[in-house]
Amino acid sequence: MADVTTTPPLTPAARPARPERAEKKPVISMATLTPEMVAMQQHFGEPVIQPAPFEGVLITDTSKVPDVALFVRDELHLEMMTNVTCVDYIKEGYLEVVYHAQHITGGAPLCFKARVPRDERAVLPSITPYYPGAEFQEREIYDLYGVRFTNHPDLRRILLWEGFAGHPMRKDWHEAYYEQENKPYDSRWPAGHHKLAEERVPWGDNVQYPPGFDPTAYHGNPDEGLYNTMMSEAPTGGAADIPFSETGIRTDELIVNMGPQHPSTHGVLRMVVKLDGETITDLKLVLGYLHRNHEQIAERNTWLHNIPFTDRLDYLCGMANEMGYVIGVERLMKLQPTERAEYLRVIMAELTRIQSHFWSIGFLLNDLGAFYTPALYFITEREFILDVFDQVTGSRMMNNYMRFGGVARDILPEQLARIRLLVNERLPRAIDELERLLSDNEILRARTIGVGYMSAERNIAYSVTGPLLRASGVHYDIRRADPYSIYNRFNFDIPVLYGGDVFDRYRIRILEMRQSLRILEQALAQIDQTKPGDIQAGRKAYIHRAPAGEVYSRVETPKGELGFFLVSDGGQNAYRYHVRSSSFINLGAVKEMTVGQKVADAVIILGSLDIVLGEVDR
Amino acid sequence: MADTETTQPGDGTGDAIQNDPRVPPELDRNVFITTLDAVYNWGRKRSMWPMLFGLACCAIEMICTAAARFDLARFGWELMRPSPRQADLMIVSGTVTKKMVPQIVRLYNQMPEPRYVVSMGACATGGGPFKEGYNVVSGIDKFIPVDIYIPGCPPRPESLLHGFIKLQEMIDRQSVRTVPWYRPGGSDVIPVPLLGPDIIDVRRASEIAERNKVMAESPALAEGNAQGQA
Secondary structure (H helix, E strand, O other), rough: OOOOOOOOOOOOOOOOOHHHHHHOOOOHHHHHHHHHHHHHHHHHOOOOEEEEEOEEEEEHHHHHHHHHHHHHHHHOOOOOEEEEEEEOOOOOOOOEEEEEEOOOOOOOEEEEEOOOOOOOOOOEEEOOOOOOHHHHHHHHHHHOOOOOOOOOOOOOOOOOOOOOOOOOOOOOOOOOOOOOOOHHHHOOOOOOOOOOHHHHHHOOOOOOOOOOOOOHHHHOOHHHHHHHHHOOOOOOOOHHOOOOOOOHHHHHHHHEEEEEOOOOOOOEEEEEEHHHHHEEEEEEOOOOOOOOOOHHHHHHHHHOOOOHHHHOOOOOHHHHHHHHHHHHHHHHOOOOOOHHHHHHHHHHHHHHHHHHHHHHHHHHHOOOOOOOHHHHHHHHHHHHHHHHHHHHHOOOOOOOOEEEOEEEEOOHHHHHHHHHHHHHHHHHHHHHHHHHHOOOOOOHHHOOOOOOOOHHHHHOOOOOOOOOHHHHOOOOOHHHHHOOOHEEEHHOOHHHHOOOOHHHHHHHHHHHHHHHHHHHHHHHHHHHEEEEEOEEOOOOOOOOOOOOOOEEEEEEEEEEEEEEEEEOOOOOOEEEEEEEEEHHOOOOOOOOHHHHHHHHHHHHHHHHOOOOHHHHHO | OOOOHHHOOOOOOOOOOOOOOOOOOOOOOOOOOOOOHHHHHHHHHOOOOEOOOOOOOHHHHHHHHHOOOOOOOHOOOOOOEEHHHHHOEEEEOOOOOOOOOHHHHHHHHHOOOEEEEEEHHHHHHHOOOOOOOOEEOOOHOOOOOOOOEEEOOOOHHHHHHHHHHHHHHHHHOOOOOOOOOHHOOOOOOOOOOOOOOEEEOHHHHHHHHHHHHHHOOOOHHHHHHEEEOO
């Protein structure tokens, strides 16, 4: 990439403790005022745009949000709306919707915000018409925070179901097993014996109902809204009402549910497809079957508590997720990890990338109908990488390895020797074998070339990141675009392909694995110059306090851009913890990729996205 | 077996089929006498067809167990069926959410008997690390009966294999005379839970309605349940 920009130092303006924040006029230091912010201020003027506390600009006139979005996209050329999320400032009495837009050429994202009251006036104009990638994210905000977006094409709940009582991420909404606002909780056995969560709640279970609710008289159907958006005019008179098609046959469109239990949906995803014969005419995704409230639990947890939870986000690449989270918290805490820890992180993240790509290619082949045989080869190779993880971190998948300022355990020379053996001998051969087996396979090529095409422009509009974006010709990888950790020390390329179809998405993963091996070779050579045992900066601690501030840190995981939007109020917990997950946002583009294709191709298009439901639903 | 009297149905020795003294010598090594249970269980436990059905992280370890290194096929279990109609075993591999549980109950109802349920991992067993979440069910056994619980987060493939062996031992102890699926009437169908303001276990619907009425009248009782309308 031509312009390798380094991240500007994140220096959140010193800010008062949270209760006073509303009264004090927010001040932004000139150091964090980027040229984009200046341009926005010049264009819109003070009444509309103000410097926001923490970072970014605040849009005071909420009706101007679409104008600002259009200006940001067309004048400032921040083509990609990376992240849209919401923060509930309950003491100040407003919800703050936070947008992060960025150049596709790299650099730190621009942040702008808008505030809405917490009552029924929580309405904001949607930016989905300008940034289609915001569609799912706005639906998520509506679902979890209750902010309604006007002019949104399909504003329904996305992670929970229609009819759920309340908006659970609001700070005054408490789950059934609620104990206290923040961990660490008080003693759970003050009387000398513990009490189960089930014993504390009226229903003896993780449920709660509005007062007076009578389930025997309840006839709600969570899917009603979904099917209403997909049905055209329903034929009232039965078959006689179905019109004749051009071929003189009476045809009707058919709605088929794929999932949530379906072998090709890679987990508990539900695709509702509308079919004309075998051709897909419409597609809706139903998410949330694995929505396990990661964000809410994380806001109760202490900072350190969250590391093992990040493993379970994208459960195939635990350490890549951990890396994103610890880097974010380190930026908040202004902590610099030790040299050796940086190398260990990079080694682990790149090994994670290789094993994740092995898995994804194996299961793409599974979806193509090569049932399990190719996948078996790749799982075999993956097991060798998991062995390394097992030895170094103590676990195959849920590694819980990284810490703020370092890593949990040092690596032994024999473990390093094992990684070297893998990187120099076994894995290159395995990747060669994989290519020999597949890349020229006629069936694979016939099934994938030209299928699921998505142009670079549309990918950017849908905020698609990761191998998908690079397979459509966009040279965008966070490791180069907004470098983190020590990636700027290594000599490696960002592979780019221009086909934009399933075949190129398959091929780019092979190329990325080869680049990961290059990084690993260099990292393994350089780690010997670091001091063994020097793996933790500062003191080990259970309770960490992060200074008040907010940070949006992102890393390039095998699936794409993984962002953590963290807000700290100076305490030992995250005030807001948001995961910008690439799997979730990449799914927004599925509809455009699949409409017009055959239903059998929808399966492989989904396979080429390489989604992990833990990260989609969080 | 030497003596049918000493062999109780399903005492775990069903595999060791030996010659019976009552068999005439000319039929020796051609006719074997054993119990129906022994043959029945021997066949069943070695041709379990698990349902191809993954929920979360544990599913990855389940796939690894079925792959080359751990090789579930050694136990005769390799045939994963995507359809519940062809499956004997449901491996609940991952966090059970409220949104997913109606589907799981429906799949369980669709499985023909005899059917078994393995609860794999901490989440399926009791909610695991996500127990406090508002969309998480505190264990699949709140809705469907579970035969084997496997601890771990996620369980390693070895633990999953151990759980399978335990299930085989359990099957070995069953007898056609006592198993519920040969009794008149068969097993009950589990009602599919509803998704209302929260998950509604239909079996408890009238209890919930009654209690909710009482709680609506006395605010003191409702203290612990005040959030539903938020």
